[in-house]
Amino acid sequence: MPEIAKDEALAAVADGVTEATPDFANWSCPLPLVGYPTIVMGHGGGGKLGSELVEHLFLPAFRNPQLENLGDAAVLDLPSGRVAMSTDSFVVQPLFFPGGSIGELAVNGTVNDLAVSGATPRFLSASFILEEGFPLAKLAAIVEAMGVAARAAGVQIVTGDTKVVERGHGDGCYINTAGVGVLREGLSVGPHRAQAGDAILVSGTIGDHGMAIMSVREGLEFESQIRSDCAALNGMIAAVLDAAGADVHAMRDPTRGGLASTLNEIAQSSAVGIAIDERRMPVRTEVQSACELLGLDPVYVANEGKAVFFVAPNAADQVLATLKAHPLGREAAIIGQVTAEHKGMVVARTQMGANRVIAMQIGEQLPRIC
Amino acid sequence: MKYLTEFRNGEIAQRMAREIATVATKPWKIMEVCGGQTHSIIKNGIDQMLPAGIEMIHGPGCPVCVTPLELIDKALAIAAQPGVIFCSFGDMLRVPGTDADLFQVKAAGGDVRVVYSPLDAVDLAAKNPDKQVVFFGVGFETTAPANAMSVHIARRRGLKNFSLLVSHVLVPPAIAAILESPGNKVQAFLLAGHVNSVMGYWEYPPVAEKYKIPLVVTGFEPLDLLDGIRRAVLQLEAGKHEVENAYERIVTYDGNQPAQKLLAEVFEVTDRAWRGIGVIPRSGWRLSKTYREFDAEERFQITGIHTVESALCRAGDVLRGAIKPAECAAFGKECTPRHPLGATMVSSEGACAAYYNYGRFLSADELATAGSGLTHA
Numbered sequence: 001m002p003e004i005a006k007d008e009a010l011a012a013v014a015d016g017v018t019e020a021t022p023d024f025a026n027w028s029c030p031l032p033l034v035g036y037p038t039i040v041m042g043h044g045g046g047g048k049l050g051s052e053l054v055e056h057l058f059l060p061a062f063r064n065p066q067l068e069n070l071g072d073a074a075v076l077d078l079p080s081g082r083v084a085m086s087t088d089s090f091v092v093q094p095l096f097f098p099g100g101s102i103g104e105l106a107v108n109g110t111v112n113d114l115a116v117s118g119a120t121p122r123f124l125s126a127s128f129i130l131e132e133g134f135p136l137a138k139l140a141a142i143v144e145a146m147g148v149a150a151r152a153a154g155v156q157i158v159t160g161d162t163k164v165v166e167r168g169h170g171d172g173c174y175i176n177t178a179g180v181g182v183l184r185e186g187l188s189v190g191p192h193r194a195q196a197g198d199a200i201l202v203s204g205t206i207g208d209h210g211m212a213i214m215s216v217r218e219g220l221e222f223e224s225q226i227r228s229d230c231a232a233l234n235g236m237i238a239a240v241l242d243a244a245g246a247d248v249h250a251m252r253d254p255t256r257g258g259l260a261s262t263l264n265e266i267a268q269s270s271a272v273g274i275a276i277d278e279r280r281m282p283v284r285t286e287v288q289s290a291c292e293l294l295g296l297d298p299v300y301v302a303n304e305g306k307a308v309f310f311v312a313p314n315a316a317d318q319v320l321a322t323l324k325a326h327p328l329g330r331e332a333a334i335i336g337q338v339t340a341e342h343k344g345m346v347v348a349r350t351q352m353g354a355n356r357v358i359a360m361q362i363g364e365q366l367p368r369i370c
Numbered sequence: 371m372k373y374l375t376e377f378r379n380g381e382i383a384q385r386m387a388r389e390i391a392t393v394a395t396k397p398w399k400i401m402e403v404c405g406g407q408t409h410s411i412i413k414n415g416i417d418q419m420l421p422a423g424i425e426m427i428h429g430p431g432c433p434v435c436v437t438p439l440e441l442i443d444k445a446l447a448i449a450a451q452p453g454v455i456f457c458s459f460g461d462m463l464r465v466p467g468t469d470a471d472l473f474q475v476k477a478a479g480g481d482v483r484v485v486y487s488p489l490d491a492v493d494l495a496a497k498n499p500d501k502q503v504v505f506f507g508v509g510f511e512t513t514a515p516a517n518a519m520s521v522h523i524a525r526r527r528g529l530k531n532f533s534l535l536v537s538h539v540l541v542p543p544a545i546a547a548i549l550e551s552p553g554n555k556v557q558a559f560l561l562a563g564h565v566n567s568v569m570g571y572w573e574y575p576p577v578a579e580k581y582k583i584p585l586v587v588t589g590f591e592p593l594d595l596l597d598g599i600r601r602a603v604l605q606l607e608a609g610k611h612e613v614e615n616a617y618e619r620i621v622t623y624d625g626n627q628p629a630q631k632l633l634a635e636v637f638e639v640t641d642r643a644w645r646g647i648g649v650i651p652r653s654g655w656r657l658s659k660t661y662r663e664f665d666a667e668e669r670f671q672i673t674g675i676h677t678v679e680s681a682l683c684r685a686g687d688v689l690r691g692a693i694k695p696a697e698c699a700a701f702g703k704e705c706t707p708r709h710p711l712g713a714t715m716v717s718s719e720g721a722c723a724a725y726y727n728y729g730r731f732l733s734a735d736e737l738a739t740a741g742s743g744l745t746h747a
Contacts, residue, residue, distance in 0.1 A: 279380070288374055294486075295718065297413075352383045352592050354415020356728040 039134040044164030053162060057140055058126075061147035066123070066158035074158035076123055079182055084119035086110055087178035095142065095172055098212045099227030102175055103145030105304060108232045109255070110179040111153045115234035116251040116307060118189040118241070119181030121153065126160040126177050131170035142173060153232035155179065184241060193249040194270035198338040199316035201309045203236065203323050204229065204331040205282045206259050210301035211290045222293070226286050231305030236326045240309065243322040247315035253307050257361060258300040262308050263346045264360045274346040276336030276358075299348075300361050310338060377591030378414075386596040387419040390603055397423030398606050399555045400599060401548070401691055403541055404510075404562030405432030405719025406590050412724040414592045416599075424603065427555065427691035428724075430544055430647065431562050433509040434461045434717035435689065438643040439677040441537050442467040445506055447672045448535065449480045455498060457491040458506040460484045461717045466710055468678050488520035488534070495524065495532035504666045507536040512564045514538050514655065515629040518636035521657065521664040535666035536657060539642055541565050542573050543653035549581045551690055558602040560588040560595070563617040568633075570625025574613045582611045589617040636661050645713055646686030680705075685712035688721050695725040702726060 042049040059067065066074040090106045107124065114121040126146065130139065150157050157177075208229040215224045233253060241248060250270070254262035259281075267274045283298045291298050305328060311319050316334055323329030336348075346358040402408060408428045411417055417426050430436050446467045449456035456472070463472040463484065476482040481501075485491050488505045495503035507517035517534060524532040541562060548556055561574065566587045578585045584605035588598030598616045605612060615621055635658065642654030657665045682700040687693045695701050695714070705711040707723050714720035718727065 285374065292374070350413070350415045351378045351380055352414045352416065352419060353380050354418040356413060356415055359727050 037136055039130045039132060039136065039139065039164055041132055041164050041166070043130065044162055050162060057136075057143050058160060061143045062126075062150065062157040062160075063147075064156040064158060066156060067160075074123065074125075076158065076180070078122070078180070081185070082183040084114050084117045084181045084183055085178065086113040086117070086181075087176065088113060089174065089176040091171065091174050092213065093171060094213075094216055095138065097216050097228055098224075099208075100230040100304075101142055101145050102173060103142035104149045104230050106175040106177045107146050107149035107153060107155070107157075108230055108304060110177040111155055111232045111234055112253040112255075112304075112307070114179050114181035115232075115237045116189075116253050117181070117183075118187040118251070119183045120238070121155045121179055121181040121234050124150065124155050124157045124177050124179040126157050126175060128160070128162045129170055129174040129176075130162065130164050131172050132164055132167040134172050139173065142175075146175075149232065153234055184245065187241065187245055187248070189248055189251055191250055191252065191266050191269040194266050194272055194310040194338050195249060195312075196272055196338050196340040197313050198249055198310045199313050199319075199334050200263075200274065200276065200336045200338065201311065201316065201319055201323065201332060201334050202254075202259065202282065203233070203307045203309070203329045204305075205284045205287065206254070206303055206306060207283060207287045207291065207298035207301035209255075209304040210258065211287045211296075211298075213302075214294065214296075215290065222290065224286055224290060226284070226290065229303055229305035231328055233305065233307050233328065236323065236328045237307060239326050240319055240322050244311060244315040244319050247312040248309060248319070249312065250310040251307055254303050256302050258298070258302055259308065260297075260299045260346065260358045261360060263358065266308075266310065267346055268344045270338075271343050273339040273342035273344070274336060275339050275349070276346065277349045278351055279349070280333050280335045282331045282333050299358060313337070377589075377593045379593065383416075383419065383592050383596055386593065386600060387421075390424065390596070390600050391421035393600070393607055394421055394424055394603050395607060397425070398557050398603060399425045399427055399691075400558045400560060400602050401427040401429045401556040402560040402562075402588070402595070402598075403429040403431040403545065404560075404565070404590075405429075405435065405717065405721075406564070407560060407562065407588065407595060408432070408721055409719050409724050410590050410592065411595060412728045415728075416592055416595055419596075420599065424599065426599075428688070428721035429548070429559075429691065430644065430689040431510060431541070432714065432717050432719040432721070433513065433539065434465055435685065435713040435720045436539055436644040436647065437462075437465070437508045437537050437713065438645045439468060439679060440643070440675055441508075441535070443469075443675045443677055444667065444670075444672045445535055446470055446472065446475050447675070448504055448666060448670050449475045449482050450478065451480075451502075451670070453501055455481045455483060455491075455494055455501050455503045456506070457483050457485045457488075457494065457503065459486075459508075461719075462506055462508065464710070465713050465716050468676070488517050489523065492520050492524050492527075492529065492532055495529050496527065499531060501531060502669070503532050504670075505532075505534050507534045507538070510539055510541060510562065510565050511569045511633075512562070512567075514633055514637065515568055515626070518629075518632045521636055521661050522632060524664060525661065533664050533666040533669045534657065536655070537642065538637065538655035539644065540639075540653055540655065541569075542577055543650050544644070545577060545585075546581070547647070547650045547653070548690060549583065553692065556583075556691055558584040558586070558606055560586055560598045560602065561613075563587055563589040563594070563621055566615075566617065566621040566625065568626050568629050570623050570630075571613055571615065571621065572623055572625070578611050578613050584611050585613045587613070587615045587617045587621050589620065644689070646683075646689045648686075680711040683712035685714040685722070688714050695722040698722070 111121045212228040323332035491505040586598045637655035638658040640656040684698040714722040
């Protein structure tokens with residue numbers, strides 16, 4: 001983003017503040033909304049209601065010194081060196097699903113994006129876009145889940161914002177998080193660094209998150225035991241980097257678009273071919289069965305707590321052992337390798353021993369008719 | 371039944387493929403009727419396992435692919451109307467009409483919803499009495515019973531706001547049309563097992579007799595398909611032309627009688643246009659007189675539809691088995707799953723999309739080396 005001179009920005013804001021603009025500093029909602037069980041427009045108005053949300057909901061859930069200053073910006077102490085930054089928006093429906101909620105997703109999603117970039121995640125921001133009428137009890141549950149997830153991941157939510165949109169203009173609750181992390185020294189990890197010969201590992205079963213969501217989507221509900229794998233991966237990734245940091249060439253968390261998209265992205269970024277063996281791909285039986293019913297392919301289904309590693313062949317066994325020793329990596333497997341052939345393409349050996357190409361998917365995976 | 375493992379055993383599959391190679395002394399061309407079978411063949415690479423002389427030709431059994439453009443344009447027009455909730459199976463949303471698809475109608479404010487069962491659409495109608503709920507009922511005999519049940523229940527519940535935009539197609543007339551088309555190359559058929567689970571296979575002996583062609587009722591798992599192919603080859607080699615059931619765990623000769631009774635009550639046979647193929651006489655079902663009031667085409671009187679098919683698209687030739695998808699000049703160039711010119715590139719059951727998605731545009735050499743470096747587990 002181009003840098004805008006601070007004075008210019010301030011001037012632009014000042015231009016907007018004309019005689020028609022209310023005095024936000026002393027503004028409070030004309031109606032006695034305090035104690036309402038749902039979000040009302042006033043919660044985003046910058047007045048008393050908004051402050052109450054911060055004081056009674058966000059602060060207790062996220063509690064940390066930077067946030068408690070309640071300044072316009074958090075002031076952070078970071079070590080010198082390189083910093084990674086990432087942002088992600090969360091619009092999942094339903095907001096609560098087996099194994100998690102939009103709250104855990106919002107924290108873990110950004111934490112994982114930083115972690116797979118080789119950074120140690122430190123600080124997050126959290127912005128909420130809430131729909132008028134959204135139950136405060138649900139918001140409280142989401143915010144609480146975010147606090148728990150942040151503590152589990154060892155990150156602090158240090159700044160935030162809340163906006164309210166009119167009823168019908170949002171889907172209950174959207175969350176954006178951004179995060180900064182400190183890059184580890186001595187790493188050369190990147191999506192363009194996979195090399196022919198690299199072993200490809202996945203940290204566990206694929207497709208759990210997407211199928212957990214599908215199982216509770218309106219109109220598609222089916223009974224199942226499938227739970228989202230939503231989890232912060234920074235601890236597991238740190239263990240891998242401690243064990244074999246220099247031999248790890250690329251990492252990615254295969255979220256939307258699933259493992260297939262991740263492998264295709266790496267194949268293209270690194271200009272290499274990827275060969276995987278479907279028989280080695282860990283997939284839960286219930287996920288496989290649900291996919292069969294709905295006509296989906298687990299390789300395209302989203303994950304929220306898995307990582308894919310591209311590592312030098314001599315380090316493959318060590319990385320596998322490290323993963324298996326971590327609670328989130330017990331079902332890790334070596335699923336294939338990078339090849340100099342068929343550059344930019346992912347090819348899978350099927351259960352039958354034949355080959356098929358795993359292409360990038362177009363848009364959302366659609367259920368088949370029969 | 372452990373269909374995820376028992377019917378996907380790679381070793382048994384290899385053994386069956388070798389057996390087919392042993393019994394086949396001549397080249398044979400076999401058509402699998404159903405799009406689900408095409409998908410399974412390509413996804414599992416079964417075509418690669420067969421001996422060189424055995425060629426699988428992919429049939430017209432993808433319901434999304436053969437639904438006529440005019441009906442899709444009608445669906446788009448109905449879905450765009452205010453006060454309508456338009457329900458469909460997911461696959462239909464991306465099928466291109468003349469100017470748009472259902473996704474675009476949805477983005478423009480149309481209330482288009484994906485459902486997994488037409489009965490969900492009936493429930494939607496009961497819950498939304500001020501809306502007209504339309505279900506896009508396409509498909510072969512497999513999906514017909516559920517669609518029939520939806521209008522049956524709607525009628526019983528006295529729902530005046532539910533209707534069916536219906537375009538059902540039937541397998542036996544399609545087989546006859548393919549066999550009678552000039553230049554036909556198909557020498558045996560794998561029948562669509564799930565169609566037969568509903569209809570049985572009592573309709574087929576006259577077809578086998580008339581055209582002197584082997585017909586094998588076949589399932590969808592890799593071993594089911596290999597068994598169907600094996601039996602077809604055995605018949606061809608022996609000069610036989612019988613109807614054979616290789617899907618006995620699901621299909622009986624008589625089929626599902628209560629379903630057939632309901633179908634006979636709700637539907638009547640009609641001529642149908644098949645996209646890419648043209649009108650096949652008595653090849654489909656429409657709502658019978660008793661149920662005509664639930665026909666969305668009657669209820670919504672959409673007129674002024676002028677359809678324009680892509681001049682480049684050769685979906686019709688693909689559906690008839692006259693060419694392989696990659697032999698179409700537009701394949702993978704102007705026409706991709708992202709920008710499909712014809713319906714066969716849309717549905718994952720469509721032959722073109724299956725070829726594209728699973729890389730069947732690669733040369734045999736490319737595919738052979740593609741999995742190199744992996745040891746066999």
